[in-house]
Amino acid sequence: MKRTEISEYGEFGLIDHLTKGIENVNASTAYGIGDDAAVLDYKGKQTLVTTDMLMEGVHFDLTYVPLKHLGYKAAMVNISDIYAMNGTPRQMTLSVALSKRFSVEDMEDFYAGVLLACQKHGVDLVGGDTTSSLTGLAISITCIGEADKDRIVFRNGAGQNDLICVSGNLGAAYMGLQLLEREKAVYYSDPKNLQEPFSPDFAGKEYILERQLKPEARGDIIEQLDKAGIKPTSMMDISDGLSSELMHLCRQSGTGCSVYEERIPIDYETAVMAEELNMDVYTCALNGGEDYELLFTVPLTDHDKVLQLKDVKIIGHMTRPELGQHLVTRSGQEVELKAQGWQSNL
Amino acid sequence: MKRTEISEYGEFGLIDHLTKGIENVNASTAYGIGDDAAVLDYKGKQTLVTTDMLMEGVHFDLTYVPLKHLGYKAAMVNISDIYAMNGTPRQMTLSVALSKRFSVEDMEDFYAGVLLACQKHGVDLVGGDTTSSLTGLAISITCIGEADKDRIVFRNGAGQNDLICVSGNLGAAYMGLQLLEREKAVYYSDPKNLQEPFSPDFAGKEYILERQLKPEARGDIIEQLDKAGIKPTSMMDISDGLSSELMHLCRQSGTGCSVYEERIPIDYETAVMAEELNMDVYTCALNGGEDYELLFTVPLTDHDKVLQLKDVKIIGHMTRPELGQHLVTRSGQEVELKAQGWQSNL
Numbered sequence: 001m002k003r004t005e006i007s008e009y010g011e012f013g014l015i016d017h018l019t020k021g022i023e024n025v026n027a028s029t030a031y032g033i034g035d036d037a038a039v040l041d042y043k044g045k046q047t048l049v050t051t052d053m054l055m056e057g058v059h060f061d062l063t064y065v066p067l068k069h070l071g072y073k074a075a076m077v078n079i080s081d082i083y084a085m086n087g088t089p090r091q092m093t094l095s096v097a098l099s100k101r102f103s104v105e106d107m108e109d110f111y112a113g114v115l116l117a118c119q120k121h122g123v124d125l126v127g128g129d130t131t132s133s134l135t136g137l138a139i140s141i142t143c144i145g146e147a148d149k150d151r152i153v154f155r156n157g158a159g160q161n162d163l164i165c166v167s168g169n170l171g172a173a174y175m176g177l178q179l180l181e182r183e184k185a186v187y188y189s190d191p192k193n194l195q196e197p198f199s200p201d202f203a204g205k206e207y208i209l210e211r212q213l214k215p216e217a218r219g220d221i222i223e224q225l226d227k228a229g230i231k232p233t234s235m236m237d238i239s240d241g242l243s244s245e246l247m248h249l250c251r252q253s254g255t256g257c258s259v260y261e262e263r264i265p266i267d268y269e270t271a272v273m274a275e276e277l278n279m280d281v282y283t284c285a286l287n288g289g290e291d292y293e294l295l296f297t298v299p300l301t302d303h304d305k306v307l308q309l310k311d312v313k314i315i316g317h318m319t320r321p322e323l324g325q326h327l328v329t330r331s332g333q334e335v336e337l338k339a340q341g342w343q344s345n346l
Numbered sequence: 347m348k349r350t351e352i353s354e355y356g357e358f359g360l361i362d363h364l365t366k367g368i369e370n371v372n373a374s375t376a377y378g379i380g381d382d383a384a385v386l387d388y389k390g391k392q393t394l395v396t397t398d399m400l401m402e403g404v405h406f407d408l409t410y411v412p413l414k415h416l417g418y419k420a421a422m423v424n425i426s427d428i429y430a431m432n433g434t435p436r437q438m439t440l441s442v443a444l445s446k447r448f449s450v451e452d453m454e455d456f457y458a459g460v461l462l463a464c465q466k467h468g469v470d471l472v473g474g475d476t477t478s479s480l481t482g483l484a485i486s487i488t489c490i491g492e493a494d495k496d497r498i499v500f501r502n503g504a505g506q507n508d509l510i511c512v513s514g515n516l517g518a519a520y521m522g523l524q525l526l527e528r529e530k531a532v533y534y535s536d537p538k539n540l541q542e543p544f545s546p547d548f549a550g551k552e553y554i555l556e557r558q559l560k561p562e563a564r565g566d567i568i569e570q571l572d573k574a575g576i577k578p579t580s581m582m583d584i585s586d587g588l589s590s591e592l593m594h595l596c597r598q599s600g601t602g603c604s605v606y607e608e609r610i611p612i613d614y615e616t617a618v619m620a621e622e623l624n625m626d627v628y629t630c631a632l633n634g635g636e637d638y639e640l641l642f643t644v645p646l647t648d649h650d651k652v653l654q655l656k657d658v659k660i661i662g663h664m665t666r667p668e669l670g671q672h673l674v675t676r677s678g679q680e681v682e683l684k685a686q687g688w689q690s691n692l
Contacts, residue, residue: 030392034598035501036430036582037396037491044390046376050383051473051488053441057480084382095399095486127397134403140441140486142397145383154381236382
């Protein structure tokens with residue numbers, strides 16, 4: 001593997017190298033990389049801004065996350081926040097601080113991941129900062145999008161009888177993380193693995209791995225909602241776990257909620273992995289986080305429309321606030337929801 | 347000093363605590379902190395976006411930078427980039443990653459500094475991220491502003507005979523840094539300083555210290571330019587040093603330049619400090635960086651208008667590109683400009 005030191009390029013040289021050939025695809029990108037600030041023109045639409053910071057050792061572990069995947073995921077997580085407002089992501093700024101451990105080729109991989117995610121969702125990379133760090137890698141991304149004023153969906157608009165919907169399935173990203181952690185432990189438990197090529201046992205677990213390493217922001221759901229003429233009353237993406245996010249929606253909308261355990265969508269691989277690890281799969285789905293699925297509420301009158309949506313499930317309904325936030329278990333018991341929220345691990 | 351552990355609040359609790367009472371002042375801030383993304387409405391104006399990342403040990407040294415000053419400077423540096431586009435800063439997002447070394451009170455100080463800078467320039471804090479770091483403090487700020495499309499000034503518009511202007515004076519921030527580094531070395535050279543209260547020798551050096559620790563973005567110059575009916579042909583703020591920034595303007599505008607050493611504005615304290623340290627004050631002014639003054643060019647026809655501006659000096663003129671970038675020394679020699687650029691030290 002070729003290794004070019006960052007110092008061969010210098011800060012400006014590195015940025016030029018990594019960003020050359022970037023072509024903007026959005027009419028709203030009036031001016032991208034190369035000045036004190038980027039210039040955007042939304043021509044009367046509203047501007048959405050979200051930002052996230054990711055630190056090595058806290059949010060990601062480079063022993064099992066390839067840099068290209070890391071870039072992809074870091075971008076996707078921010079793109080997801082714009083969709084969660086019912087908006088369209090358009091631009092991104094990317095700041096990276098890196099120690100001498102990283103080479104130019106490492107950064108090329110990382111950028112390739114970021115740019116792939118951007119390309120998939122029609123996002124222009126319009127600026128950023130590349131600088132040094134004493135230890136490890138730090139990433140900060142800001143994603144900017146647009147929406148018509150009357151289409152934006154906040155967390156605070158749910159009504160008391162609204163249906164609670166969720167896209168895709170839950171708990172898979174968390175199970176993928178458990179699998180990676182298990183294989184990492186196996187790897188380090190035997191010193192001879194450090195000398196030989198190591199083949200972790202991932203057979204039949206590709207889906208949960210992909211959910212952890214390469215999450216997809218659900219722009220397709222936003223598109224479906226628009227086509228079906230549904231404007232959710234509240235929405236957010238599930239980054240910290242269903243329980244925690246439901247409590248955000250309830251708190252901000254001033255409602256209670258009832259969610260049915262048996263309705264929570266879970267993939268087969270997630271269930272198998274949970275069983276292997278002797279964990280309760282619903283606990284994982286409720287608290288696992290990092291699925292980046294959309295959680296939203298719609299008025300009861302949209303019930304039939306929602307049933308027509310692909311990959312969306314109704315899992316419960318909002319209630320009067322004094323009823324609190326509840327999970328109805330498969331045995332019919334009402335259990336109070338708790339936002340345990342695992343620490344996010346990218 | 348009271349010390350409250352961050353863990354007593356948790357991530358969401360800490361953000362709520364630090365951001366409570368924040369009131370937005372801009373009509374363009376449709377929705378601030380509290381959802382997946384902030385919502386801005388520029389009603390037809392163009393949007394400016396700039397971002398910066400600052401790492402402990404690389405960009406700042408907490409042995410002599412108080413956290414409140416750090417917050418103030420980190421915000422100011424980004425606000426300065428919006429002015430450098432001839433725009434008006436309006437919103438900011440702030441991401442912070444911090445290790446267990448930092449307490450809630452530390453973060454209160456840091457936020458107080460950020461909010462003071464925002465308040466001075468009418469900027470709303472509309473979002474961000476607070477997370478953990480294994481070592482030290484990492485800061486990422488994105489500043490967003492607005493401008494009428496035909497008022498934005500890029501780096502690439504300078505013409506071949508345009509006058510080169512600079513606000514304020516140069517080299518002071520760098521001299522302030524040298525002073526702080528010197529006193530730090532004195533402090534650590536004597537072990538008994540660690541036991542006793544230490545009084546560094548800053549008498550008569552207040553101005554250069556302030557320039558290093560508490561820089562001010564030159565919104566006042568942008569206002570003056572507007573009132574005087576001057577639209578610069580190119581502009582940027584001086585963060586890496588005059589030489590380096592001049593070369594950016596020349597490269598992007600396709601011009602050469604001649605700058606006169608004797609015209610470079612230098613404060614008395616800067617000159618005294620340079621003499622004390624046996625350094626050439628012009629070298630410091632040309633390469634020191636972190637002054638956050640504005641460097642801009644205007645057409646020759648604006649010569650008389652520029653003379654009326656307060657705190658602005660004409661230091662040279664653009665030339666044909668084949669003439670290269672030159673400094674004319676006090677003795678009349680033409681020296682080629684070099685962008686040494688010191689590593690930025692916040």
